[in-house]
Every structure is written in structure tokens, then in C-alpha cells.
Amino acid sequence: MxxxxxxxxxxxxxxxxxxxxxxxxxxxxxxxxKPESIRIVSEYIFRELCARFNIASGxxxxxxxxxxxxxxxxxxxxxxxxxxxxxxxxxxxxSLAPLFEAANWIEREMYELxxxxxxxxxxxRRLLLPDQWPEGVYPLRCDxxxxxxxxxxxxxx
Amino acid sequence: MSKRTIVPIGPYHPLQEEPEFFTLxxxxxxxxxxxxxxxxxxxxxxxxxxxxxFDQSTFVIERICGICSxxxxxxxxxxxxxxxPVEVPERAKYIRTIIAEGERIHSHLLWLxxxxxxxxxxxxxxxxxxxxxxxxxxxxxxxxxxxxxAMFKPGGVRRDIKSEDIPGCIKKIDSIVPTLNxxxxxxxxxxxxxxxxxxxxxLTKEEALNYSALGPTSRASGVARDVRKDSSYGxxxxxxxxxxxxxxxxxxxxxxxxVLEMFEAVKIMKHCLLNLPxxxxxxxxxxxxxxxxxxxxEAPRGETFHYVRSDGTNRPARHxxxxxxxxxxxxxxATVVGETISDATIIxxxxxxxxxxxxxxxxxNIKGKKLYTGEDLVKLSQEKTEKLRGKR
Numbered sequence: 001m002x003x004x005x006x007x008x009x010x011x012x013x014x015x016x017x018x019x020x021x022x023x024x025x026x027x028x029x030x031x032x033x034k035p036e037s038i039r040i041v042s043e044y045i046f047r048e049l050c051a052r053f054n055i056a057s058g059x060x061x062x063x064x065x066x067x068x069x070x071x072x073x074x075x076x077x078x079x080x081x082x083x084x085x086x087x088x089x090x091x092x093x094x095s096l097a098p099l100f101e102a103a104n105w106i107e108r109e110m111y112e113l114x115x116x117x118x119x120x121x122x123x124x125r126r127l128l129l130p131d132q133w134p135e136g137v138y139p140l141r142c143d144x145x146x147x148x149x150x151x152x153x154x155x156x157x
Numbered sequence: 158m159s160k161r162t163i164v165p166i167g168p169y170h171p172l173q174e175e176p177e178f179f180t181l182x183x184x185x186x187x188x189x190x191x192x193x194x195x196x197x198x199x200x201x202x203x204x205x206x207x208x209x210x211f212d213q214s215t216f217v218i219e220r221i222c223g224i225c226s227x228x229x230x231x232x233x234x235x236x237x238x239x240x241x242p243v244e245v246p247e248r249a250k251y252i253r254t255i256i257a258e259g260e261r262i263h264s265h266l267l268w269l270x271x272x273x274x275x276x277x278x279x280x281x282x283x284x285x286x287x288x289x290x291x292x293x294x295x296x297x298x299x300x301x302x303x304x305x306x307a308m309f310k311p312g313g314v315r316r317d318i319k320s321e322d323i324p325g326c327i328k329k330i331d332s333i334v335p336t337l338n339x340x341x342x343x344x345x346x347x348x349x350x351x352x353x354x355x356x357x358x359x360l361t362k363e364e365a366l367n368y369s370a371l372g373p374t375s376r377a378s379g380v381a382r383d384v385r386k387d388s389s390y391g392x393x394x395x396x397x398x399x400x401x402x403x404x405x406x407x408x409x410x411x412x413x414x415x416v417l418e419m420f421e422a423v424k425i426m427k428h429c430l431l432n433l434p435x436x437x438x439x440x441x442x443x444x445x446x447x448x449x450x451x452x453x454x455e456a457p458r459g460e461t462f463h464y465v466r467s468d469g470t471n472r473p474a475r476h477x478x479x480x481x482x483x484x485x486x487x488x489x490x491a492t493v494v495g496e497t498i499s500d501a502t503i504i505x506x507x508x509x510x511x512x513x514x515x516x517x518x519x520x521x522n523i524k525g526k527k528l529y530t531g532e533d534l535v536k537l538s539q540e541k542t543e544k545l546r547g548k549r
Contacts, residue, residue, distance in 0.1 A: 025239075025242060027388060028239070028451060030449075050366075052366075052369050052382065053369045054369075054453065054460070054462050054479070055462050055464075055477070055479040055483075055484075057464045057475070057477035057479075059466060059474075059475045068464065070451065070462070070464070072387070072388075072453075074382060074387040074388075077387055077388045079388075079451055079453070081451070100367050100368075100369070101367050101368045101487060101490075102367065102368050102369035102484060102487075104487060105483060105484075105486075105487055106479075106483075126196075127195065127196060128195065128196035128199040129196060129199065130196070139201065139204060140203070140204065
């Protein structure tokens with residue numbers, strides 16, 4: 001399949017799940033989807049289209065917590081990023097780790113750095129932060145005060 | 158067998174200066190479970206980068222890794238250029254490719270040496286590291302530094318390559334090929350290496366896909382993925398070179414892929430040096446518009462992935478760094494479990510850890526759920542000695 005055929009196929013198959021498609025350049029496409037659809041969309045693109053899961057990246061913006069799931073389809077040289085926007089108060093999304101192992105570590109990382117809960121993750125432990133790091137403090141959130149060293153020291157880090 | 162032993166490796170292992178902690182659960186000689194803990198060296202570079210300007214960030218992320226120090230700036234500058242988007246001048250593309258390939262040669266040589274060292278085959282270690290000096294000299298001529306070259310900037314490269322340096326570099330690169338050939342022969346023909354690495358730690362093609370393994374780790378398992386071919390950047394599409402793919406997925410194939418890749422890197426580097434186009438080396442980017450960009454390149458260990466978001470200021474709003482090892486390290490679960498403990502060393506040697514801290518071993522009896530302390534172990538050992546004495 002060519003690039004336009006694959007994009008058309010994705011758009012038709014997940015018509016009700018896709019919110020917005022941004023065709024940035026020949027090598028990059030950003031597709032915003034509903035958070036509850038991430039599992040079926042990822043399963044289709046990983047298993048049927050044989051895409052490689054590059055990584056996911058979480059961003060805390062003013063209005064929402066965004067996650068971008070980056071997939072590469074090598075045959076057509078296309079990098080597709082699925083964007084989901086999560087509620088800031090209680091960010092939650094289905095875990096992709098049961099579908100493929102590649103998502104395991106990055107979800108653990110986003111869980112500790114951004115405080116996103118991944119439902120159905122087999123092993124949601126901390127990955128990078130030390131054990132003494134206080135609960136509920138997420139360093140990549142906007143409201144995290146990075147220079148408030150004393151507060152962190154008082155918590156025992 | 159009901160007795161399981163936990164063998165901890167780390168958190169800091171003495172051979173390679175990298176803190177990581179492996180918990181191997183073994184039953185007799187067989188590894189039945191492995192858990193990896195990372196984060197001892199978490200420096201918060203993603204957060205740091207958000208406090209620096211686009212230009213300064215290049216220097217910060219160059220310090221992520223001391224061995225493949227060019228791969229991160231390369232991916233980052235491509236991500237920033239993807240925001241605008243612009244293409245860098247041809248000459249800059251060639252210079253970037255030369256630096257990246259020189260780094261691939263010295264990184265693979267370093268790994269090969271360490272792998273030999275891990276196998277107790279120190280001749281390979283000495284030869285590989287001696288050869289690595291030659292290529293580091295070339296890098297010093299080209300960039301002024303043996304490592305951390307600081308050649309990259311968003312929009313081009315920082316320094317030009319002088320045409321009078323090129324013949325000397327070509328001569329030096331040519332001089333390493335005979336030794337590389339000897340090394341290749343030594344690796345392929347050596348019966349000891351065969352015995353220690355063939356059929357050990359197999360990563361199947363299905364597992365490589367499941368873990369989205371990268372670089373030589375995946376190419377040794379028959380997954381033909383290489384960003385340089387799939388999504389060509391720099392000057393890679395201007396050079397004739399082959400992607401090295403093998404099928405078995407064991408440690409031996411991983412060695413072979415890396416050794417053969419060095420020859421390809423020599424080829425690419427030489428071609429780029431000889432055909433360096435004339436022209437500008439920098440676009441002199443003034444400001445970065447709001448938007449997001451992705452840059453991914455093939456580092457020596459696999460694909461390095463950078464995602465940069467700009468909000469129109471002179472600093473990145475978000476900078477996500479994904480090093481290849483992040484994806485390759487979890488494959489230990491698929492390769493080490495089921496192997497013997499002596500082979501686990503070599504399998505883990507793909508990222509070079511080492512056994513240490515043997516005094517911190519804890520024995521657990523599964524049936525009785527008993528955890529032996531150090532004192533218990535001393536007592537057990539004394540009892541055993543007594544028993545042996547009694548037999549005599």
C-alpha cells in the first residue's frame with residue numbers, strides 16, 4: 001500500500017475515533033484520536049500494518065495532558081503520531097503494554113514523571129525516580145516547582 | 158528444584174562506568190527470572206533542556222552519552238529543523254554523516270573490545286581498543302575533539318572540514334582496514350568465540366518485533382530496520398552501502414552485525430570525505446516558530462528519537478529524548494531467561510554489566526519462604542566445612 005492508501009484506510013476504518021488529522025509533511029502525520037480508542041487504533045497499526053512503536057511522549061499543556069504515540073511504518077517511510085488529550089485532574093488511559101512489550105517501560109516513565117494512570121498495565125512501578133521521591137509530585141507537570149529544593153529535601157530526598 | 162537464589166548485579170558495576178541493577182533469580186545454574194532497575198543516573202536532562210535555549214540544548218544533550226555523543230545532537234537538530242521545516246545545506250549534511258559514521262566505527266570497536274573482555278578473550282579487547290585510537294585521531298583532526306565533538310547546531314554544523322586535512326584522514330582510515338579484516342577473521346574463525354556465543358541468548362524475530370528492538374540488536378534477529386535506509390537523512394542516500402542483517406539472533410550474530418557494519422561505515426566515511434560538496438555549512442537560523450518536530454537517526458546502538466515542541470520562544474517547551482537502549486534493555490527478559498548463569502554474563506554484555514557484590518547474595522527458600530542473612534550463610538558454610546572434615 002502507498003502512503004495515501006494507508007492514510008485513507010486509517011481514516012475510514014476509525015472514522016468515529018479520529019478527531020483531527022494534520023498532514024504535516026511527506027514523512028510526518030499527526031492524528032488526534034479519542035483517548036478511549038487508543039487500544040484498537042494501536043493494535044491495528046502495530047499488528048496489521050506492521051508499524052514499529054518508536055516511543056510515546058507526554059506533555060503537560062495548560063488545558064490538558066497530551067500523549068503522543070509515535071509509530072513508524074518503514075515501507076512507506078512515514079512517522080504517524082497519535083495524539084490524545086487527557087483530563088488534567090485525573091489523567092487516565094488504557095495501557096498498551098499488554099499488546100506489545102515495547103510500551104511497558106515508557107508507560108512506567110510517564111506514570112512517575114507526569115502522573116498518568118495506565119489502566120491494565122502489568123507492572124506499573126517507578127522506573128527512574130528514587131524510592132524516596134514523594135508520592136504525588138510529578139516533575140514534568142507545569143505546576144512542579146523545580147527550584148523548591150528545600151521542600152523536596154524536607155520530604156526526605 | 159525448590160531452591161532459588163537471587164544474584165544481584167550492581168547497582169554500580171566495576172567494568173563499565175554505568176549504574177544499573179540486575180536482579181537475576183536462578184535455580185541452580187539456570188536463570189528463571191530477571192528484573193532490571195535503572196534510574197541511578199537520572200539527571201533530568203529533558204527538564205534541563207527546557208530551561209536552555211535551542212542552541213544551548215545542543216551542548217547539554219551531547220553530554221547524555223560519552224560514547225555515542227553525536228547521535229543525540231544529530232537527532233535533536235533534525236527535530237528542530239523539522240519544526241520549521243528546513244533542509245540543511247549539502248555540505249553540512251556530508252559533514253554530519255562523516256562525524257556520525259566515525260562515531261559508529263569507534264563505538265562498535267569499543268563494544269567489540271568489551272565483549273571480548275567479558276568472554277575472557279583479552280586479545281580482542283587490546284586489538285579493538287588499539288584500533289579505536291586511530292579512528293579517534295581522525296575525529297580529532299576533523300573536529301578538534303576525540304569525543305563530544307560539538308559539531309552540530311540547528312541549521313547546520315559549527316565547524317568546517319578543511320580540505321588539506323582530508324588526505325591525511327583518508328590515509329588513516331585506509332590504514333585501519335587491514336586490522337579490521339584481521340579482527341573480523343579472528344572473530345569469525347575462532348572456535349572459543351563460537352563455543353561461547355553461538356546459539357546463546359537468542360532473540361527471536363517475533364520477540365524483536367514485540368519489543369520494537371532497535372539497531373544491531375534487531376538486525377541480528379532478521380529484522381531489516383535501519384533509519385539510514387528507511388528514512389534516509391544526511392548523505393546516506395548519496396552513498397552505496399549495504400544494511401547488514403543476519404538471521405539467528407544469538408550473541409554471535411550480534412558480534413557479526415557490528416563487525417560488518419564497521420566496514421560499511423568506513424565505506425560511507427571515505428565516500429563522503431572524497432566527495433565533499435562545496436558551499437555553505439550553516440543556515441544561521443534566527444528563531445524557531447511554534448510547532449512540533451521529530452528527529453530520528455540511526456545511532457550505533459539503534460534509533461535515537463527526539464521530539465521537540467516549540468511555543469515560539471527561544472526555549473523548547475518540551476523535549477523528549479529516547480535513547481536506543483531504552484528499547485533494547487527490556488529484551489533481556491526474552492534472552493536471558495532459560496540460559497545458564499555463566500552465559501547470562503555474555504548476553505547481558507550487549508550493554509556491558511558485570512557480576513559484583515557477591516557478598517550481597519541472598520538465598521531464598523521457596524517452600525519455607527525463608528530469607529537467609531549473611532550470618533546464616535556463614536553458619537551454613539561452617540557447617541559444610543565441618544561435614545567435609547568429618548568425611549575425611
